[in-house]
Amino acid sequence: MLIKRPGDIKPSEITPQGIYARRRELIKSAGLLAVAGVAGIGTGPATAQTGAKLPAIRKSSLSTTEKPNSFKDITSYNNYYEFGTDKSDPAENARALKVRPWSVVVEGEVKKPRAFGIEDLLKFSLEERIYRMRCVEAWSMVIPWVGFEFNQIAKQVEPTSKAKFVEFVTAYQTDTMNGVRMPILNWPYTEGLRIDEAMHPLTILSVGLYDQMLPNQSGAPVRLVVPWKYGFKSGKSIVRIRFVEKQPKTAWESAAPQEYGFYSNVNPDVDHPRWSQKTEKRLPSFFANRKTEMFNGYADQVASLYAGMDLKKLY
Numbered sequence: 251m252l253i254k255r256p257g258d259i260k261p262s263e264i265t266p267q268g269i270y271a272r273r274r275e276l277i278k279s280a281g282l283l284a285v286a287g288v289a290g291i292g293t294g295p296a297t298a299q300t301g302a303k304l305p306a307i308r309k310s311s312l313s314t315t316e317k318p319n320s321f322k323d324i325t326s327y328n329n330y331y332e333f334g335t336d337k338s339d340p341a342e343n344a345r346a347l348k349v350r351p352w353s354v355v356v357e358g359e360v361k362k363p364r365a366f367g368i369e370d371l372l373k374f375s376l377e378e379r380i381y382r383m384r385c386v387e388a389w390s391m392v393i394p395w396v397g398f399e400f401n402q403i404a405k406q407v408e409p410t411s412k413a414k415f416v417e418f419v420t421a422y423q424t425d426t427m428n429g430v431r432m433p434i435l436n437w438p439y440t441e442g443l444r445i446d447e448a449m450h451p452l453t454i455l456s457v458g459l460y461d462q463m464l465p466n467q468s469g470a471p472v473r474l475v476v477p478w479k480y481g482f483k484s485g486k487s488i489v490r491i492r493f494v495e496k497q498p499k500t501a502w503e504s505a506a507p508q509e510y511g512f513y514s515n516v517n518p519d520v521d522h523p524r525w526s527q528k529t530e531k532r533l534p535s536f537f538a539n540r541k542t543e544m545f546n547g548y549a550d551q552v553a554s555l556y557a558g559m560d561l562k563k564l565y
């Protein structure tokens with residue numbers, strides 16, 4: 251194959267535009283269109299649960315009162331690079347994702363490691379959490395997730411005193427994900443949180459959107475949601491959760507360490523090396539005329555987690 255190994259790519263090539271240009275180039279030069287075509291199939295029983303109606307869901311006092319984006323906005327403009335790097339790619343290509351059977355293995359520094367089938371996860375008491383979500387690319391949306399607090403999982407597996415961080419590993423399906431043939435990231439996509447961030451009541455595992463099971467492009471059947479951090483911290487289609495002692499390396503840190511830190515808290519005072527983070531466009535508006543707020547507006551709830559830390563260094 252003509253594809254470079256991830257280590258051969260300069261971080262400067264990993265701009266949204268750079269990825270796009272590279273991909274066009276690769277498709278042309280390697281004839282990958284045929285390979286990419288596998289993502290068109292996949293509407294069999296394996297995906298039957300996606301989109302199914304959820305029962306009446308409790309409302310949460312932790313929801314924003316801002317007006318949510320439409321279901322269509324939320325599911326037609328996505329980042330899910332395993333299915334392509336254009337915002338419209340996941341809606342099209344993630345149809346192939348196999349979401350049943352599904353289980354999430356929870357292991358590492360815990361007293362009771364176990365796997366949770368998706369059926370087990372759906373038994374947690376689900377509530378609606380309407381959150382502002384802010385992408386590092388300076389766009390934002392308001393999204394009515396349905397899910398449960400991550401700390402509910404922790405309660406069941408009982409982390410040991412050595413558990414200082416949590417690593418999240420997402421699905422790697424070489425037969426359904428056309429994007430993983432591109433050396434954009436070290437697949438599978440991984441993310442991490444410090445244990446107190448993971449245990450914070452705002453951190454949820456989401457299984458639904460509005461009154462439906464999560465659409466595939468949104469991270470079916472289960473994804474993380476961390477509303478005070480840039481969107482990439484919210485890993486989609488999670489298969490493994492590890493409680494660990496040392497700070498895990500995340501996929502974006504490995505790809506471009508000078509651009510993406512471990513914490514990645516939304517912060518208008520720390521620009522991305524190549525663009526400002528002071529403002530954002532609230533989709534579907536086209537204009538970046540909205541002021542970005544510290545911790546994406548969740549400072550009252552989470553600022554204390556970072557007391558004494560230099561957030562310009564630890565971005």
Ligand SMILES: Nc1nc2c(c(=O)[nH]1)N[C@H]1C(S)=C(S)[C@@H](COP(=O)(O)O)O[C@H]1N2
Binds near residue numbers: 439
């Ligand atoms: N597995 C995986 N998870 C991912 C991504 C991805 O490419 N792969 N993109 C991230 C980014 S950059 C953002 S902004 C959010 C987007 O979530 P949404 O499309 O549901 O709004 O998902 C995050 N989770």
Ligand SMILES: [Mo]
Binds near residue numbers: 384385480481
């Ligand atoms: Mo993002």
